[in-house]
Amino acid sequence: MSVPEPSIFKLIFEQSVTPSIILKANAPDFTVIAQNREHQLSMHGKESETTGKSAFQVFVPNADDEELQASYAQLVAAFNQAIEEKLIVRLPAIKSLIKAPGEVHTHSVWRQMEIVPVKGKSGGIDFLICTSNDISQQVWLEAAHENGLLNEAHLTEKLAASNEELSATNEELSASNEELRQSRESLAESNQELENRVEQRTHALSESESRFRSMVEQSPVPMLVTMGEAMVFEIINQPMLDLIGKDSSVIGKPWHEAMPELEGQDIITQLLDTYDSGVSWEGNEVPVMIAKNGGLELGFYNISYKPLTDKGESIGMLQSAIDVTDLVKSRLLVEELNREQQTANEELAAINEELHTTNDELTLIQEKLENMVVDLAESEQQLQQIISLLPAAVVVIRGENLIVESVNDSNLAYWGKTREEVAGKPLLEILPELASQPFPGQLKHVMETGEPIDMKDSPVLLINPDGTHRESFVDYTYQPLTDSMGRHTGVLVMSFENTERVMSRKLLEQFSEEMQSMNEELTASNEELAAVNEELYAAQQSVEESRAALRLAIDAAEFGTWFINPVTREFITDARLKELFGYYPDESLSIEQALAQITDDYREIVSNALENAIYNNGDYDIVYPVTGLHDQQLRWLRAVGNLTADPSGSFSAFTGVVMDITEQKADEFRKNSFIAMVSHELKTPLTSLNGYLQLLHLRAKKAEDAFITNALDQSVKQVKRMTNMINGFLNVSRLESGKIHIEMQRFDMADLIQEMAEETRTLYSGKTFIFHPVESTIVNADHDKIGQVINNFISNAVKYSDPGTTIQVACVQENGFTRVSVSDEGMGIEKTELPKLFERYYRVNNTNNVSGFGIGLYLCAEIIQRHQGKIWAESEPGKGSTFYFWLPLAR
Numbered sequence: 034m035s036v037p038e039p040s041i042f043k044l045i046f047e048q049s050v051t052p053s054i055i056l057k058a059n060a061p062d063f064t065v066i067a068q069n070r071e072h073q074l075s076m077h078g079k080e081s082e083t084t085g086k087s088a089f090q091v092f093v094p095n096a097d098d099e100e101l102q103a104s105y106a107q108l109v110a111a112f113n114q115a116i117e118e119k120l121i122v123r124l125p126a127i128k129s130l131i132k133a134p135g136e137v138h139t140h141s142v143w144r145q146m147e148i149v150p151v152k153g154k155s156g157g158i159d160f161l162i163c164t165s166n167d168i169s170q171q172v173w174l175e176a177a178h179e180n181g182l183l184n185e186a187h188l189t190e191k192l193a194a195s196n197e198e199l200s201a202t203n204e205e206l207s208a209s210n211e212e213l214r215q216s217r218e219s220l221a222e223s224n225q226e227l228e229n230r231v232e233q234r235t236h237a238l239s240e241s242e243s244r245f246r247s248m249v250e251q252s253p254v255p256m257l258v259t260m261g262e263a264m265v266f267e268i269i270n271q272p273m274l275d276l277i278g279k280d281s282s283v284i285g286k287p288w289h290e291a292m293p294e295l296e297g298q299d300i301i302t303q304l305l306d307t308y309d310s311g312v313s314w315e316g317n318e319v320p321v322m323i324a325k326n327g328g329l330e331l332g333f334y335n336i337s338y339k340p341l342t343d344k345g346e347s348i349g350m351l352q353s354a355i356d357v358t359d360l361v362k363s364r365l366l367v368e369e370l371n372r373e374q375q376t377a378n379e380e381l382a383a384i385n386e387e388l389h390t391t392n393d394e395l396t397l398i399q400e401k402l403e404n405m406v407v408d409l410a411e412s413e414q415q416l417q418q419i420i421s422l423l424p425a426a427v428v429v430i431r432g433e434n435l436i437v438e439s440v441n442d443s444n445l446a447y448w449g450k451t452r453e454e455v456a457g458k459p460l461l462e463i464l465p466e467l468a469s470q471p472f473p474g475q476l477k478h479v480m481e482t483g484e485p486i487d488m489k490d491s492p493v494l495l496i497n498p499d500g501t502h503r504e505s506f507v508d509y510t511y512q513p514l515t516d517s518m519g520r521h522t523g524v525l526v527m528s529f530e531n532t533e534r535v536m537s538r539k540l541l542e543q544f545s546e547e548m549q550s551m552n553e554e555l556t557a558s559n560e561e562l563a564a565v566n567e568e569l570y571a572a573q574q575s576v577e578e579s580r581a582a583l584r585l586a587i588d589a590a591e592f593g594t595w596f597i598n599p600v601t602r603e604f605i606t607d608a609r610l611k612e613l614f615g616y617y618p619d620e621s622l623s624i625e626q627a628l629a630q631i632t633d634d635y636r637e638i639v640s641n642a643l644e645n646a647i648y649n650n651g652d653y654d655i656v657y658p659v660t661g662l663h664d665q666q667l668r669w670l671r672a673v674g675n676l677t678a679d680p681s682g683s684f685s686a687f688t689g690v691v692m693d694i695t696e697q698k699a700d701e702f703r704k705n706s707f708i709a710m711v712s713h714e715l716k717t718p719l720t721s722l723n724g725y726l727q728l729l730h731l732r733a734k735k736a737e738d739a740f741i742t743n744a745l746d747q748s749v750k751q752v753k754r755m756t757n758m759i760n761g762f763l764n765v766s767r768l769e770s771g772k773i774h775i776e777m778q779r780f781d782m783a784d785l786i787q788e789m790a791e792e793t794r795t796l797y798s799g800k801t802f803i804f805h806p807v808e809s810t811i812v813n814a815d816h817d818k819i820g821q822v823i824n825n826f827i828s829n830a831v832k833y834s835d836p837g838t839t840i841q842v843a844c845v846q847e848n849g850f851t852r853v854s855v856s857d858e859g860m861g862i863e864k865t866e867l868p869k870l871f872e873r874y875y876r877v878n879n880t881n882n883v884s885g886f887g888i889g890l891y892l893c894a895e896i897i898q899r900h901q902g903k904i905w906a907e908s909e910p911g912k913g914s915t916f917y918f919w920l921p922l923a924r
């Protein structure tokens with residue numbers, strides 16, 4: 034090991050990074066002999082101000098502070114200990130006050146002190162080398178790091194302990210103080226002399242290599258002295274070895290052998306630069322990678338490089354380093370945490386703002402939603418109202434189980450259920466009979482596919498509460514109901530029942546089929562009739578002949594005849610009529626002139642009857658006296674007239690005859706024969722026609738020609754109908770002219786009904802007739818006319834009901850009356866029509882396809898009224914009708 038020149042040690046002392054001061058071991062003053070630059074800087078003082086002063090003036094200038102007092106006591110104790118024990122004494126952190134140049138106030142710093150006793154030639158301690166480091170930053174950081182309190186508690190404890198020690202020492206001190214004070218006087222004398230000697234000693238000290246070496250080695254601060262540009266490790270203390278994780282084998286090695294891991298790190302560049310420039314360098318918290326504990330460790334260090342110079346040239350380097358890794362790391366950690374916290378805070382603030390905005394938006398949306406809910410509730414209510422008002426049956430079905438969600442009254446009425454029976458229930462629980470019908474399947478199909486269904490005239494079979502079946506027909510639509518997700522969750526069912534329409538259409542179809550076949554039959558019989566027509570023509574000839582005969586009869590009876598045109602009131606008369614009114618045959622005669630000849634008391638009666646007959650179809654059969662115009666002869670005349678339509682039906686004329694009844698009997702006879710002849714003349718050709726037909730019928734039967742036999746059967750029926758019609762018209766005209774005559778006689782209703790039964794069976798085929806048994810019931814009535822009424826009832830029942838149906842005839846006694854009824858299973862009649870049936874020429878509209886004139890029931894009513902009876906009908910459309918009359922029983 035090369036020993037550095039003594040000048041080097043002086044340099045080391047002066048340039049050391051560790052503040053150092055040399056004191057005389059002259060207790061109690063401990064006079065300052067020398068201090069290096071670092072110490073000077075750390076005290077913020079000048080050498081001139083320090084050298085020659087007591088150490089306590091330097092370290093603890095103000096002893097008022099309690100901590101300072103404690104520091105003072107510690108220092109004294111430490112100095113004495115070092116002198117007595119001749120050993121290095123290390124002090125805990127002590128506090129001292131310093132005042133920076135130019136500053137008014139002092140501030141406190143914490144120092145770590147080490148006191149090295151230096152032996153004199155006598156073997157006693159002559160000097161003390163005090164090194165002190167400003168560890169204020171460390172103390173404060175630690176204090177802050179350990180949350181202050183812990184440290185304070187610790188310090189307090191320590192203080193308490195050292196206080197005790199101090200009090201002990203104090204006692205010792207006060208004892209030795211006395212001694213010291215005594216020797217002080219003698220010392221003061223030799224002071225000057227000693228000072229001179231000290232100077233010499235200092236010089237000697239600076240030359241002492243071992244002392245400086247030990248100063249470095251014993252420094253508590255990690256220190257290293259390297260020599261030359263290769264930075265050969267010359268002196269290294271234990272703290273530095275610990276710091277770089279090496280042992281003493283590094284001594285004598287250049288840096289790249291001793292610490293090869295530094296290769297390439299900034300710290301080496303900095304070291305070489307400092308060496309070259311000769312300018313000191315300090316760096317705080319410098320990151321350095323050091324190989325220790327078997328790996329590379331990153332640490333942070335406060336580093337100081339001080340070049341050791343000789344005549345201005347760098348010859349070595351004094352290096353010191355303090356490990357601040359934990360501090361930096363914990364601070365970095367705190368910073369990192371703070372940063373994270375900051376970012377997290379910022380993010381939270383941003384999120385918070387977003388949440389505020391979202392919240393506002395949500396509040397708006399919520400308000401809108403609330404309004405929508407109110408609107409929805411309103412429209413839901415309106416919808417329910419509309420649904421309930423709809424004439425259609427409406428029901429809403431939901432889900433796979435076909436739950437009835439809502440339903441209107443029309444639908445409930447159609448199902449025959451109450452709301453309680455259906456609400457919220459599955460459709461098939463309400464109407465199990467639908468399970469075997471297509472509807473459940475169709476409802477599910479609509480929900481699966483979203484395709485609506487629209488059906489017309491679909492048959493639906495429902496079961497009534499009493500177990501009977503009800504067949505109905507409906508038009509219906511199934512509309513899918515969609516939720517907000519677009520799923521089809523239900524079906525809106527709307528239906529209209531049209532059973533009646535469908536049924537009547539079917540009935541109509543059935544009717545038109547029957548009509549078709551009837552038409553065909555009629556075509557066939559028409560052909561037959563064409564053949565018969567010729568016979569009829571012959572009959573017409575006879576009618577013409579009988580007209581001529583009638584004329585003759587009129588002439589023979591000396592009737593006057595007249596004709597009045599109701600529109601023009603033209604009055605045409607024959608000569609006989611003029612004669613009866615006392616006019617000459619060539620004279621003209623008007624209605625007014627004729628009326629003038631009627632005696633005063635009869636004129637108005639006749640005039641009224643005439644007007645009534647012409648314009649109201651009234652009866653005209655009147656007897657009145659006339660005074661002849663020229664011959665002034667009084668004659669009793671009877672005038673009979675009626676309104677006749679011409680073949681077109683558009684023009685009618687009022688015609689009649691006037692006869693002289695002074696010869697009453699002869700006239701009566703003539704009248705009867707006239708009526709008998711007219712009916713005879715009309716009936717004769719029909720009778721002969723009937724005869725011919727019977728004959729033909731026999732022949733056809735013999736020839737076994739079934740077709741002709743049948744055709745002739747039909748012809749006979751038609752002739753019978755024609756006869757009845759002629760009778761009907763005759764009866765009407767008789768009725769109008771007041772000539773209908775009721776011929777009362779006693780007879781048994783049972784017999785009449787029996788006759789009717791026989792006649793009916795021969796007349797109508799293709800119908801079932803039930804004639805209920807009748808007990809003997811005697812009435813006083815016109816036998817034929819009552820028969821005519823029953824006949825009319827039966828022929829109507831046949832006309833207005835379908836073939837194959839049944840007609841029932843009954844006659845019973847009831848409250849002094851006999852009641853006859855004829856019931857059918859035909860088309861029936863609306864209630865409102867029933868009273869009108871008995872009016873003249875009245876026909877119900879829907880009987881268009883059945884022939885008739887609407888006079889049958891009119892005549893029936895007239896006949897029954899003239900018997901003081903009652904006539905009426907009961908009916909149910911589509912089911913059938915019953916016609917009744919009552920007759921009083923015979924007394």
Ligand code: ADP
Nearest residue numbers: 829830833876877880885886887888889890914
């Ligand atoms: P018509 O010659 O038209 O049958 P009626 O006076 O006998 O004249 O009957 C009057 C009307 O009463 C008929 O046109 C028919 O509309 C109705 N009518 C009568 N009888 C029946 C019945 N049994 N069933 C249905 N309607 C009937």
